[in-house]
Amino acid sequence: MTELDITEVVRRSGVPASALRFYEEKGLIASIGRKGLRRLFEPSVLERLALIALGRAAGFSLDEIARVFSPGRRPSIDRRMLAAQAEKLDQKIRELGAMRDSLRHAAACPHPNHLDCPTFRRLLQGAMSGRKGARRKRAPRPP
Missing domain, CATH: 1.10.287 (Helix Hairpins)
Known part of the structure; x- marks a missing residue:
């Protein structure tokens, strides 16, 4: 499967569609297009959502989590930030x-x-x- 529609991402991640739209607005995730009215995502979005959930559980703000994600690159986690948290x-x-x-x-x-x-x-x-x-x-x- 090369793309997941928003319903599948919700089902597999447990993250509500409203949160996915909010994360997209904040630049934490990006859709790759649409199929009708539904957003489409790469399967790697599930890993990003897991990192977001882990960051939130550890007490990081969404803005702090956003700094981990560089556009088009793998996440870059600041070890000093982890130690401080x-x-x-x-x-x-x-x-x-x-x-x-x-x-x-x-x-x-x-x-x-x-x-x-x-x-x-x-x-x-x-x-x-x-x-x-x-x-x-x-x-x-x-x-």
């Missing part, structure tokens, strides 16, 4: 882990009222200072 994900994982631990503590807290619990109070202080799920106070950074 991995670092952001590590930070998010730490934050989510702290939030999970906080929720588990609150669920199993032996105090009859959460406000009587010193650990829960620290969690509240952390939330008020913008550190959701904070487990302990950190020393202030030197100026």
Whole structure:
């Protein structure tokens, strides 16, 4: 098969037709023509859509993903950008882990009222200072 119509791309990729049209407007993918009212794509569009999905799942914006695709060339992935995003994900994982631990503590807290619990109070202080799920106070950074 040398070309896929938009219906086949939707079926094989799971990406809605509206998203395919949007990706085409953003320059992430390109149709190669039309068959009646339906856009036609090269089979390689499926690999591009997989890369887009992977990038989105990793937290990249569509504009960041677009920079990976050079017109007419294979994708060129910036390794520094990947490392920076991995670092952001590590930070998010730490934050989510702290939030999970906080929720588990609150669920199993032996105090009859959460406000009587010193650990829960620290969690509240952390939330008020913008550190959701904070487990302990950190020393202030030197100026």
